[in-house]
Amino acid sequence: MSVIFEKSVSGRRGVRLPASDVPDPPPIPAECRRGSDAELCELSEADVVRHFTWLSRRNYGVDTGFYPLGSCTMKYNPKVLEEIARLEGFASLHPFLPQLRHGGMLVQGALQVLYELEQLLCEITGMKAFTLQPLAGAHGELTGMMLVAAYHRDRGRRKTEVIIPDEAHGTNPASAAIAGFRTVSVPTEPATGMLDIAVLEKRMNDGTAAIMLTNPNTLGIFNTRIRDVVEIAHRHGALVYYDGANLNAVLGKFRPGDAGIDVMHVNLHKTFGTPHGGGGPGAGPVGVSEDLAPYLPISRVVKRSDNTYALNYDCPKSIGYIAPFYANFLVCLKAYAYIMLLGREGLIEASETAVLNANYLMNALREDYELPFDRVCMHEFVLSARKQAEHGVKALDIAKALIDEGFHPPTVYFPLIVRESLMIEPTETESMETLDAFVAAMKKIARKAAEDPKSILDAPLSTPVSRPDEVRAAREMDVVYP
Amino acid sequence: MSYVPVTPEQRARMLAACGVRSIADLFRDIPSDSAPRSFDIPRARSEMETSAFFRELASRNYSHLTNFLGGGFYDHFIPAAVDAIVSRSEFYTSYTPYQPELSQGTLQAIYEYQTQIARLTGMQAANASVYDGGTALYEACQMALHATGRNRVVMDGGVNPIYRKMLVSYTANLSIEFAEIPVSHGRTDRQRLFDALNAGTAAVILQNPNFFGVIDNHADVVEHCHSRGILVIQSVYPIAMALLKPPGEIGVDIATGEGQSLGIPLAFGGPYLGFMATTRELIRRLPGRIVGRTVDRHGREAFVLTLQAREQHIRREKATSNICTNEALCALRAHVYLSLMGKEGLKEVARLCRAKTAYAMERFRAIRGVRVMESSPVFNEFVVHLPMDAGDAAGMLVERGVAPGLPLGRFYPGMENYLMIAVTEKRTKFEIGMLAESVESVICQ
Numbered sequence: 046m047s048v049i050f051e052k053s054v055s056g057r058r059g060v061r062l063p064a065s066d067v068p069d070p071p072p073i074p075a076e077c078r079r080g081s082d083a084e085l086c087e088l089s090e091a092d093v094v095r096h097f098t099w100l101s102r103r104n105y106g107v108d109t110g111f112y113p114l115g116s117c118t119m120k121y122n123p124k125v126l127e128e129i130a131r132l133e134g135f136a137s138l139h140p141f142l143p144q145l146r147h148g149g150m151l152v153q154g155a156l157q158v159l160y161e162l163e164q165l166l167c168e169i170t171g172m173k174a175f176t177l178q179p180l181a182g183a184h185g186e187l188t189g190m191m192l193v194a195a196y197h198r199d200r201g202r203r204k205t206e207v208i209i210p211d212e213a214h215g216t217n218p219a220s221a222a223i224a225g226f227r228t229v230s231v232p233t234e235p236a237t238g239m240l241d242i243a244v245l246e247k248r249m250n251d252g253t254a255a256i257m258l259t260n261p262n263t264l265g266i267f268n269t270r271i272r273d274v275v276e277i278a279h280r281h282g283a284l285v286y287y288d289g290a291n292l293n294a295v296l297g298k299f300r301p302g303d304a305g306i307d308v309m310h311v312n313l314h315k316t317f318g319t320p321h322g323g324g325g326p327g328a329g330p331v332g333v334s335e336d337l338a339p340y341l342p343i344s345r346v347v348k349r350s351d352n353t354y355a356l357n358y359d360c361p362k363s364i365g366y367i368a369p370f371y372a373n374f375l376v377c378l379k380a381y382a383y384i385m386l387l388g389r390e391g392l393i394e395a396s397e398t399a400v401l402n403a404n405y406l407m408n409a410l411r412e413d414y415e416l417p418f419d420r421v422c423m424h425e426f427v428l429s430a431r432k433q434a435e436h437g438v439k440a441l442d443i444a445k446a447l448i449d450e451g452f453h454p455p456t457v458y459f460p461l462i463v464r465e466s467l468m469i470e471p472t473e474t475e476s477m478e479t480l481d482a483f484v485a486a487m488k489k490i491a492r493k494a495a496e497d498p499k500s501i502l503d504a505p506l507s508t509p510v511s512r513p514d515e516v517r518a519a520r521e522m523d524v525v526y527p
Numbered sequence: 528m529s530y531v532p533v534t535p536e537q538r539a540r541m542l543a544a545c546g547v548r549s550i551a552d553l554f555r556d557i558p559s560d561s562a563p564r565s566f567d568i569p570r571a572r573s574e575m576e577t578s579a580f581f582r583e584l585a586s587r588n589y590s591h592l593t594n595f596l597g598g599g600f601y602d603h604f605i606p607a608a609v610d611a612i613v614s615r616s617e618f619y620t621s622y623t624p625y626q627p628e629l630s631q632g633t634l635q636a637i638y639e640y641q642t643q644i645a646r647l648t649g650m651q652a653a654n655a656s657v658y659d660g661g662t663a664l665y666e667a668c669q670m671a672l673h674a675t676g677r678n679r680v681v682m683d684g685g686v687n688p689i690y691r692k693m694l695v696s697y698t699a700n701l702s703i704e705f706a707e708i709p710v711s712h713g714r715t716d717r718q719r720l721f722d723a724l725n726a727g728t729a730a731v732i733l734q735n736p737n738f739f740g741v742i743d744n745h746a747d748v749v750e751h752c753h754s755r756g757i758l759v760i761q762s763v764y765p766i767a768m769a770l771l772k773p774p775g776e777i778g779v780d781i782a783t784g785e786g787q788s789l790g791i792p793l794a795f796g797g798p799y800l801g802f803m804a805t806t807r808e809l810i811r812r813l814p815g816r817i818v819g820r821t822v823d824r825h826g827r828e829a830f831v832l833t834l835q836a837r838e839q840h841i842r843r844e845k846a847t848s849n850i851c852t853n854e855a856l857c858a859l860r861a862h863v864y865l866s867l868m869g870k871e872g873l874k875e876v877a878r879l880c881r882a883k884t885a886y887a888m889e890r891f892r893a894i895r896g897v898r899v900m901e902s903s904p905v906f907n908e909f910v911v912h913l914p915m916d917a918g919d920a921a922g923m924l925v926e927r928g929v930a931p932g933l934p935l936g937r938f939y940p941g942m943e944n945y946l947m948i949a950v951t952e953k954r955t956k957f958e959i960g961m962l963a964e965s966v967e968s969v970i971c972q
Contacts, residue, residue, distance in 0.1 A: 047635070047828060048635070048638075048639060049639050049866060050639070050642065053869075057869070058869060058871060058872060059606075059608075059866065059867040059868065059869055059872060060606050060867050060868055060869075060872045062604070062872065062875050062876065062879065062952060063879075063952075065878075065879055065882050065883075066955060066956040067882050067883055067885070067886035067956050067959075068882070068885075068886065069882060070881045070882045070884070070885035070886075071885065071904075073742070073770060073771065073881075073904065074742075074744075074904055076744045076746075076772075077742045077743065077744045077771055077772055077904070078770065078771065078772060079768070079769070079770055079771055079772055079773060079776070080772065080776050082870055082874070083646045083647045083649075083768060083769060083773070083870065083873070084646050084870065085643065085646060085647070085865055085866075085868070085869050085870040085873060086865075086866055086869055086870070087869045087870055087871070088866060088867075088869060090606075090608050090867060093608060093612075093863065093866045093867050094608055094611065094612065096866070097612040097615070097636070097863060097866075098612075098615065100631070100632035100633075100635055100636055101612075101615040101617040101618055101632050102617065102632070103630075103631035103632040103635070104617040104618060104621055104629070104630055104631070104632030104633055105617065105621060105626075105629035105630065106616050106617045106618070106619070106620030106621040107616075107620040107621075108616035108617070108620045109616075109617060109620075112621075112622075114622060114625070117622050117623075119620075119622060120530075121530055122620060123530060123574075125574045125577065125578055127614070127619075128578065129577075129578065129581045131610070132581065132582060132585040133585065133590055133591075134582075134584070134585025134586055134587070134588040134590045135581075135585050135588065135590075135794065135795065136590075136792040136793070136794050137590040137602075137792060137793060137794075138588050138589075138590045138793060138794065138795040139590075139594055139596045139600065139602065139793045139795075139930065140600060140793065140795050140796035140797075141596045141598055141600065141933050142589065142592075142596065142930060144918075144933060144934060144937055145918065145921040145922055145925060145930065145934065146918040146919055146921055146922030146934075147922050148921075148922075148925075151588065151589035151592075151925065152588050152589070152795065153587045153588070154583075154584035154585055154586070154587035154588040155584075155588050155795045157584055157587075158581075158584060165568065168565070168566065168567055168568060169566070169568065171563065171564065171565075180658040180659065180662070180797065180798070181658060181850075181851065181852040181853070182851065182852060183849045183850060183851045183852065184658060184662075184850075186849065187849055191696070191697075191699070191700065194699070194700045195699075215843050215846070215851075216849050216851050218843040218844035218846075219843060219844060219846040219848070219849035220849040221844065222844040222845075222846075222849075223669075223848070223849050224700055225700030225701050226700075228843075228844045266556070267556040267557055269556050269557075269558055271558075271561065272558065272560070272561065295557070297563060297566045298554050298557055298562075298563070299557050299561055299562075299563065300563045300564070300566070303561060303562075303563060303564050304561050314852070318530075320616075320619045320620050320856075321619075321620070321621065321622040321623075321852075322618075322619050322621075322854075322855050322856030322857075323618055323619065323621045323622065323623075323624070323630075323633040323636075323855040323856055323859065324622060324623040324624065324633070324655070324816065324852060324853055324855035325656070325798070325852040325853045325854045325855045325856065325857070326658075326797070326798030326852075326854045326855075326856060326857060327852040342696070364696050364699065365692055365693075365695060365696030365699070366661075366689060366692040366693045366695075366696050367693065367696060367697070368658070368659065368661070368693070368796075368797070369599075369600075369659050369660070369661050369689050369690075369693070369785075369796060369797070369799070370795070370796025370797060371795065371796050372796065372797060373658075373796075373797040373798040374794050374795040374796050374797050374798075375792075375794050375797070375798060376797075376798060378581070382577055382581060384568065385569070385571075385572050385577045385580065386571060386572065386573075386574065386577050387529050387530075387571055388568060388569060388570045388571025388572065389566060389567075389568040389569065389570060389571075390529075390570070390571065391529035391571045392529070392568060393566075394529040394531055395529045395530075395531065397550045397553075397554075398529070398531045398533055398538075400550075400553050400554065401533070401538065401541055401542065401545070401550065401553060402533070402541075404545045404547075404553055405541045405544055405545055408544055408545050408546070409544070420556075421547075421552075421553055421555060421556060423556075444626065445628070448626065448628055448629060453626065453629055454626055456625070473529065473530075473531050473533075474530050474531065474532065475532070476532040476533065476537075477532075477533055477537045477540075477541060505628050508628035508629065508631075509628075509631055509827075510627065510628055510631055510823040510827050510828075510829040511628060511823050511824055511825065512628075512823055512824045513627050513821050513822065513823045513824075513829035513830070513831045514821045514822055514823065514824070514829075515821070515831050515833065517821045517822065518819035518820070518821035518831050518833040519819070519833050519834055519835075521819070521821070522652075522810065522819060522833070522834070523819055523820040523821070524638070524641055524652050524653075524810070524817055524818065524819050524820075524833065525641055525642045525645040525651065525652055525653065526638070526639065526642040526820075
């Protein structure tokens with residue numbers, strides 16, 4: 046008996062509501078009434094709390110231990126951020142309050158948070174303006190692509206293609222396609238791990254609307270020729286989109302805006318220390334150059350000459366509404382508090398340590414695992430389990446063996462351009478002792494893979510379930526409890 | 528304070544292990560001509576100072592007003608156990624459950640959430656959530672367009688105007704044709720809606736209760752659409768589903784909605800929760816994550832992300848959607864809320880909302896100069912016509928400690944004198960009386 050609906054007992058209640066203090070209303074017209082009750086569970090508060098506490102113990106978070114999931118920046122999140130997000134003055138604020146006459150004056154604290162976070166993100170990235178509205182990284186990408194389309198349309202240019210390197214996140218091509226563009230791929234150079242500039246030159250033409258660049262890329266490599274990429278794109282009237290998923294590597298070291306980037310997004314939940322929530326909520330603010338600012342979504346937060354804040358809906362060139370309101374507000378609030386806690390030096394130290402930790406791990410593991418791109422890495426690096434695979438131990442098996450060693454595994458089988466890839470991102474909040482313990486575990490697994498590969502294929506042994514049958518899940522489609 | 532545990536001494540040892548002399552050596556790939564032109568971020572502040580700063584900002588927001596604002600986003604009661612449970616950091620500091628062995632908690636919770644949504648809407652399948660109710664509606668449109676191969680969408684004017692604006696901007700670069708049918712007497716105008724359908728129509732979008740709070744039975748619309756191969760999408764208010772005919776009972780193809788009312792704070796606009804539910808036939812077109820129940824290699828019950836072949840990390844530009852990170856923690860909140868409220872509790876919340884709304888309407892009927900729009904039955908929101916600009920009236924009422932409702936002029940030009948009032952189970956008879964008296968005295972001024 047594990048599913049909550051199996052624990053339900055007819056007649057049991059979890060919440061008592063106040064008795065009604067008003068007369069009974071007229072009945073709902075029969076044709077609008079529900080035919081049979083929604084079969085929700087019937088449990089006491091203690092039943093519910095115990096069920097979810099039990100579930101929580103079958104979960105692993107950053108607070109449980111090391112979580113080097115590449116490309117996801119699973120850093121420790123300061124607890125005070127949660128406390129700030131629970132403040133009544135923010136949590137209970139209705140988003141329609143600004144719609145009342147002089148309503149902006151009722152939400153000055155909230156508007157100040159939005160305005161100042163936009164300013165901070167501008168300074169951190171070198172972009173000229175930001176919108177906080179995109180509700181996740183991929184939503185930021187889509188918003189960015191919509192801005193690109195609006196920019197070209199406004200200039201009467203017919204641009205139908207977006208170029209995406211093959212090491213980009215899978216959401217990049219999906220976002221470009223949903224914004225109405227055809228996507229064109231550019232391969233990675235095997236020697237450098239950077240996109241192939243010669244091929245880029247060939248694929249770029251006057252129909253190219255933009256190139257989407259992740260830098261550092263998903264191999265953890267900084268593209269040293271970023272200025273050439275920007276120059277080639279601009280020469281063809283194309284814009285450069287910067288996927289800021291990996292911004293945690295370069296705080297205070299590189300600003301996309303300085304390199305001529307036209308539009309970018311930032312994942313607040315990655316770089317700016319807001320918890321990932323088991324898969325959201327996140328936030329994917331989008332920054333733009335001066336030229337793209339008129340197209341940003343409605344509404345814009347402005348600061349008036351009397352130091353009050355207001356919402357501006359009069360944006361004739363705007364792409365319109367992309368979210369119901371102003372942002373995933375509580376996520377933005379936490380990100381602002383995080384930047385305040387770290388300050389200038391703290392942000393720089395965060396990136397420096399993220400890069401140091403990654404290089405330290407890479408160097409410690411390079412003898413045991415194949416390193417396809419042997420050069421200084423940024424915040425993450427990619428290993429290949431090709432050596433181990435020769436003994437029948439694949440990247441997935443290594444991941445499962447790591448679970449038994451007490452660690453969350455790295456990202457496996459991504460990026461797709463490396464066979465048997467293990468993508469490792471330690472982040473800056475991990476200590477040298479943790480990294481050393483992880484190295485010891487990885488070395489132990491490499492040794493076992495060579496000496497007794499079969500012993501690994503049974504992993505994990507320490508978890509409540511082991512290697513669920515995914516094929517059966519897809520076939521039977523049991524997605525709702527009967 | 529950067530939460531970095533590496534000591535200076537360890538830093539030196541680690542640099543040596545990397546074979547470099549300084550941190551700068553690790554950043555050598557960044558061309559020197561790309562060094563930041565500035566990085567003018569204020570110095571760090573302590574936890575105490577940061578906390579005080581945000582407490583002060585929070586105190587400047589008028590969150591204490593007695594709230595009659597709705598428009599799709601409601602001030603419902605949230606039991607304390609919801610926060611207690613979602614504050615378990617095993618939930619909130621984890622990420623997308625790529626490793627099922629370490630994520631059974633999140634995965635099972637999502638599976639159970641999918642079940643709650645399916646039961647509430649009467650549908651057969653649900654996904655793990657999307658960003659908000661507007662995105663859910665847009666994604667439902669995409670499903671219908673792909674499923675039918677047609678390119679026209681007809682939208683009822685009773686759909687939340689914000690969602691309608693979102694749909695228009697999302698599809699600006701795609702060849703999709705939108706038609707919008709104004710409501711008649713607050714309800715779906717059947718005749719005009721049916722006249723607007725043609726062979727190219729993929730879907731009709733409805734909302735129940737609609738933006739004006741009006742409840743409807745769209746069974747006739749569904750029947751009419753299905754006979755023409757048109758899919759029906761219905762956006763619903765989940766609390767109302769405890770009492771009202773759910774989409775599944777009238778044959779709706781895709782049900783969507785905003786889940787904020789299910790234990791999620793108003794929070795100045797987010798994070799919220801978009802839910803999506805559909806039929807068995809359309810399940811493979813659902814965007815976002817879906818969790819399935821299966822067994823592990825020892826035959827034990829286990830939960831996994833399933834039907835991943837739809838998703839962008841595999842399909843890239845051919846994916847059904849670009850949604851990756853969703854609103855898992857908000858879905859967890861909704862699931863905990865529904866578990867606590869349960870079958871009877873949710874009905875009680877819905878009944879209280881209705882009763883208090885009916886009482887508020889009665890109080891407003893008694894105010895001279897105010898006209899209550901009541902040609903059709905409502906759930907927990909109603910529209911009144913004031914003898915003055917509703918925005919101005921609202922501004923004056925705020926000074927009396929009340930957020931009296933949503934002035935409609937911004938969304939419906941010509942409706943400047945209309946105010947939309949929402950009443951939840953949290954409002955008392957006394958507060959409703961205060962609202963009515965305040966409105967009366969303001970319009971008499």
